[in-house]
Amino acid sequence: MIFGLQGKTLADFATLVMERATQTIIILFLIAHFGAAQNATKTGAEEFPVGVILDLGTLVGKVTGTSIQMALEDFYAVHRSYNTRIALHIRDSRGNNIQAASAALDLLDNHNVQVIIGPQKSSQASFVLDLGNTTQVPIISFTATSPSLYSGGLPYFVRATLNDSAQVNSIASLIRAYGWRQVVPVYEDTDYGRGIIPYLVDALQIIDVRVPYRSVITPSARSGQITQELYKLMTMQTRVFIVHMSSDLASKLFIKAKEVGMMKKGFVWIMTDGITNLIDSLNPSVVEAMNGALGIKFYVPKSEELDSFIMRWNRKIQLDSPNDPSLKPSIFGLWGYDTIWAVAQAVEKIGFNNGTLFQKPAAPRTSTSLDTLQTSAYGSELLNNILQNKFSGLSGYFDLSDRQLQVSTFQIINVVGKGWREIGFWTVENGISRKLNHGKFMTRYAQSVSDLNNAIWPGKSTEIPRGWEIPVSGKKLQVGVHRSMYEQFMTNEKDPITGTTKASGFSVDIFEEAVKRLPYALPYEYIAFDNNEDRGRAGYNDFVYQVYLKVMRA
Incomplete structure (x- = not known):
């Protein structure tokens, strides 16, 4: 008997339910x-x-x-x-x-x-x-x-x-293909959120990618708290974020990220499969906020x-x-x-008969x-x-023979418009590749973006983000400069309008080219350590000693 429907048919029961x-x-x-x-x-x-x-x-x-x-x-x-x-x-x-x-x-x-x-x-x-x-x-x-x-x-x-650890190598392969050198995990403060982090960090270390910061958000975080954490991320150099959290919390995160300006050109967002596997059921406004993000998705053969x-x-x-x-x-x-x-x-298969289910003495169940x-x-x-x-x-x-499903194929997707499009695949044997060919990849151990379809990044940009930007705020590296006896090597002057020091010469060119090649932003400013009378060796020796003492001059 269910709800007092003794003697009723299934149709009677369903009809009664529909009337309620x-x-x-x-x-x-x-x-x-x-x-x-x-x-x-x-x-x-x-x-x-x-x-x-x-x-x-x-x-x-x-x-x-x-x-x-x-x-x-x-x-x-x-x-x-x-x-x-x-x-x-x-x-x-x-x-x-x-x-x-x-x-x-x-x-x-x-x-x-x-x-x-x-x-x-x-x-x-x-x-x-x-x-x-x-x-x-x-x-x-x-x-x-x-x-x-x-x-x-x-x-x-x-x-x-x-x-969850099954997907970390696919994420690492994706990051290596695009050449990013620093990433920040953004994850929820639960067993689910924390569980993947040690495996992810290990996979990134193998490819020489640093994790300078870990952003942890509680599932109960209010909008203001999420916004505050996002502003904190904006003050950092890294612009590549790996999001690992429930779909509900991820929805709040991306809505706020769009509001504060973190879904524009230059940012990179990579979602783990816990979010991406449910993307088709997310609210359209959330999907729109995610535009430009990449995602790892379990591949289901047709x-x-x-x-x-x-x-x-x-x-x-x-x-x-x-x-x-x-x-x-x-x-x-x-x-x-x-x-x-x-x-x-x-x-x-076990040949069950409705006899004794548990090996325990009969006893009244009061609790x-x-x-x-x-x-x-x-x-x-x-x-x-x-x-x-x-x-x-x-x-x-x-196949549950190992008491869990085994890694097979992951699909790499790009959120575009109101849905997503495929940009590649990943397997243990072959790494990443653009297409599947009867279950096998066209190339083996692919390591570059040429092995993926083109992505549309945040801000509708088709240019691959470099993964770092000059932060909104933060300390600049102070670089001491000293005039040389040979101006083609090093000279400097103060800008009469801004008051900042400008440096030029062969040595400066080498330094600035090295900074451009770094995989992250390095804001700096030149500090003059000389005057018009100390261009000789004695003045230069004093300059080196002042740098050693960490003495800065205005």
């Missing part, structure tokens, strides 16, 4: 679960309890929620004769770590779930993973990407997505199955969420879809307690089957 308020994702899941339960009863199939923990109010939660529902329907439409049926128990963590852990306890203790799909965030996963180890229930997340989560001490954690899924997904979202037309299927939704298929196939949790009767076998199941899914080749 606008459908929510939670209700949609309940409908799907009710339908699956009816179908299981008709076919005599055994129900296998599986928990799902998502942040249903977020962009990722909405997209993946719809994809999971469709995966369940599609799988059993293809495998009608299977003796098992997954019964999903959906929980909303509401973006809270404690709520996610509480939901996991409830699913394990009160619903005997044998697999938990989720939670959504890396910080939430940190709270839940120990429960999976304790109960030997596989925890499968297709959204928790922090490198810190993958450990030999977490045998029941499976990452059905890429580790297929007829994928095209069919996208068409059906779009139709479904129009019916289920008519007030949210910007939602588009993303790679997270595809990973969620493929995860359901992997779990459903593994469930059928969720760690003391009542025992080991799963199917967890170990189920985990092994999930890890051994390899197939071509909607997201590409789906």
Whole structure:
């Protein structure tokens, strides 16, 4: 019985829901679960309890929620004769770590779930993973990407997505191709945001690129705080920024960056895949603010199955969420879809019968307690089957044998207008290149911008930014100059209007040419250390000694 609809059909239930308020994702899941339960009863199939923990109010939660529902329907439409049926128990963590852990306890203790799909965030996963180890229930997340989560001490954690560290070499290759020598990471102050930084810095050090500053922004930062941090970045020489944060925080960042003038000519913005993978579902005003940015995006090979899924997904979202037309299927939704298929196939293989699910004594359940949790009767076998199941899914080749997806191909995109365009690809074997040719690159170990399509940079510029500018404010390098006996080598004079010292000569030309070749801005000013009477050797020796003493003259 659901909501007192004893004896009602699925059609009756759906009609009643439509007569009420606008459908929510939670209700949609309940409908799907009710339908699956009816179908299981008709076919005599055994129900296998599986928990799902998502942040249903977020962009990722909405997209993946719809994809999971469709995966369940599609799988059993293809495998009608299977003796098992997954019964999903959906929980909303509401973006809270404690709520996610509480939901996991409830699913394990009160619903005997044998697999938990989720939670959504890396910080939430940190709270839940120990429960999976304790109960030997596989925890499968297709959204928790922090490198810190993958450990030999977490045998029941499976990452059905890429580790964030998988993309750092593609970012380093991109930076090397354009010749930039300094970059500033801009990331959120969470497990997800911090997790990638050590790997990113290491990858940049290998190609001799410096990280002079790290910009950390809290997810709860107000507009004024974001603006203040951006103004701080503007005072620095570096103009190349790598943004690694949630799509919500990134949206605020780019809107503010445009407001303060940091989305104009000379700036470089590179987004990690956590943002770029969702770009199709971002608000058009946010995409417009991102114009000129580059992004790393997981590459999904085209297929007829994928095209069919996208068409059906779009139709479904129009019916289920008519007030949210910007939602588009993303790679997270595809990973969620493929995860359901992997779990459903593994469930059928273990020969499940609705007997004892957990090895624990029967006891009345008056509360969720760690003391009542025992080991799963199917967890170990189920985990092994999930890890051994390899197939071509909607997201590409789906292989969890190493307890996480492996690096395949990244797409490099350029945000232009209301969307984006492709400028190249990256793989471990071949580096970056402009095109794919039957899965292989046209060139090998590409290292220059000639191996990428032309990008349109911030400010609609087609000129590749040099990566540095003279900062808005900051100390100038004081360069001492002294007149030589031979003016062709060194001479100086004071500008009668500005009062600044002007220097010229062969030595000055060499110095200024060296400054131009630096990969960063070096503001400087000349300081005269002489007068009309001290052009000889004694005057020059005194000049050198004054520089040694760090004595400056006006």
